[in-house]
Amino acid sequence: MASRAAVRGWGKAGLLDGPATAAALELYPLPGAVRGPVWRGLVFFFISAAILAFAGGTFALVEPRRAEGFGRLLLLLGAGCVAATETIVSRFRNLPTGAEAACSLWAVAFTGGGLVVLLGAARLPDPFSQRLGLAALAAVLLLAAWRWGFRIYAAAGVLAALWSLAHFPAPRLLSAVGAVVSAAAATWALSRLDAAPSHRGALEAGRLAALAVLYATVNYLSVDHLFFERQLGLGFRAAAGAAALPLPVAAAASALLPAALLGWGIRSRERVVLLSGAVFAAVSLATVRFYVHVAPLWAVLAAAGTTLAAGALLLERWLERGDGEERRGFSAARLQEGERRERLLHVAAGLAAAPGARSLGGDDAGPVGGGGGLGGGGASGDY
Amino acid sequence: MSRDGTLERTVRRLVGAGLLDAPAAERLGRLSRGELVSIRLELQLALWAGVTMAAGGAGLLVKDHVARLGPVAIAAGLSLAAAICFLYVGRVAAPFSWGRVPSPTLAFDYVLLLGVLLLGTDLAWVEAQFTVLGPAWPWHLLLVAILQFALALRYDSRAVLSIACASFAAWRGVAVTFPFDRFPGARDEAIRGNAVAVGAVLLLAGLLLGRTGRKAHFEPVLGNLGLALALGAAVTGLFVGRGAAEPLWWLLAGAAAPAAIVLGYRARRAGYFAQGVIAAYLGLLRAFAEVADPDVGWLFVVSASSLGVVALLVSVHRRWGSRP
8 A cells, every 4th residue: 555655646746657657556456445534534433433432331331330340341442442453454455444543542542541540549659650550551552553553652652651751750861861762762663674654654753752752851941940840740849949950951952952853854864853853943942032032922923934934935946956956865846745735734724824703793893893803824813 | 864665665666567767766766765855845834834923923013013003004014015925926926727727836825825814914904993894894804705716716726715715704704613612502593504605605616616627626625615614504503503493404404414425425525425424423313312312322322323324434435436
């Protein structure tokens, strides 16, 4: 399926001509009827409705009065969903269908929830019970990611594992070390292992989650507000005035980490790393604005937005003027995907900028009466 | 860099089958080994984020500095900014065609979007400050929608088309995001009625464009949005509507949902079909709740019926896939 999708993408991008695309697609015949995203969404919706309704009916019938009963029932439902997922994945050749996504989601939710409830019922002392609960949840999610290869399970599993580490003494340091190890392991796996496309996506998502946690441990605002030490409600309260990381170090790291990620992304041509560096750089700049009011918010937004758009345009031009419309392995041309994502992005951009509706009925006094609004695009406001 | 083993094997197989010449094999080989990467999507996201932030800044400027700058200065500033955007768009745009027109540059759609946003803000500001239309002020939204629709047609922009649809709906008091930010309550019959009317107009417009082959690629945007509004209003009317209008919602949902399913199946529009199926299912659940009091057994009925719908979908999809 992935090869077929790649061939179609290359054909749409113009890297293969029509006859070559058609001939290449014959090398990868469809194993059966393939369902598009709308069909898969529909199947996901109804399978989820079936599972949830069944679970609700079962709970209403059994009426478990104690937490242990509740937890065991959740585990039983989880086991059923695991069996369903395995059956679908092993018997259907024309994946994805949407059904395996729904069954796996509730398998993870019920199994993880059941383990957490049972651990809570065991009345283990805090914070041991919290550590164990999060570790159990992380194990379920990471196992699901390994077995079925969904991005969301990998990302959530990494986050749960690192959050579990944050319940130990020196939470910030442990989280940072854990994030570095996770990101390194994912990077190694991506470069060395011949993983299926779904598992490659899961590894990318896990790495992104790890990088996000790493950035959160060094971000100036996070250090200043003792986010890891206090906000997570972990009980390991830092001594008054003490910081887990000196603020000047946090300030330097807030600038250096995004730059390092950008450099790594450019050197290795890893889009996810590049994107994370860009996003973290934006967050660092926003953090600077939080502390230093260099200009009114409207000016900051207008200047930043204009700079971002202009920067993207200049970068596109620079890449297009390179030899073969690329420079250093980067191109702005459509190389693999068709227009579908771009079309969806355009429609989403338009709807996101949708103007607010006017009020019907009594307060049609209009703008003079204050019933006006600015049209969308983040410019929402009344006047 | 990360290598994609699946892509590498695919390229080798195509080379072995003689389907790739040397330059294409070299380029695709680099692509599969991670030596060549497209950042087109990232550039578009940056453009969209930049446009949104710039428009947001303009909105805040207007909101926070009304008294200081004065209405004329603000209107002039917004007009100038919009004019610059349209100047760029006018210079680089391809000639008009009723068919698809590819964007001449990556920035084209987003500069056009920014221009349309600024123009909309400007017109709203002028109306608010100078009350050009007086008591008929809501009509400015219709005028804006018509203008946006014309721009969408001229420059073949789905983003502007989406805004035009939203402006048209806003004129009738319907926010495109209304199912999400506020669930319509029992007293929102007028909004629901308007949503049905707006949805019907959009759907018909989409079908007309599709039939006549003029900007036929706009049909999915218009059709799906129109159907979502109309069916959404009908279904919420079923669940929360009260009073004299309640039978109308039953009638409308009972007619519109099957019609959407048939239309979607015949026209091979998965979006129409999906919306019709969901609306029909929710309508049937509502009807069942009228007949039988919801209790524990009801949940098992819902579960079984959902699985039944999945079986039906699988069967329909098989037939769908086997049709020429």
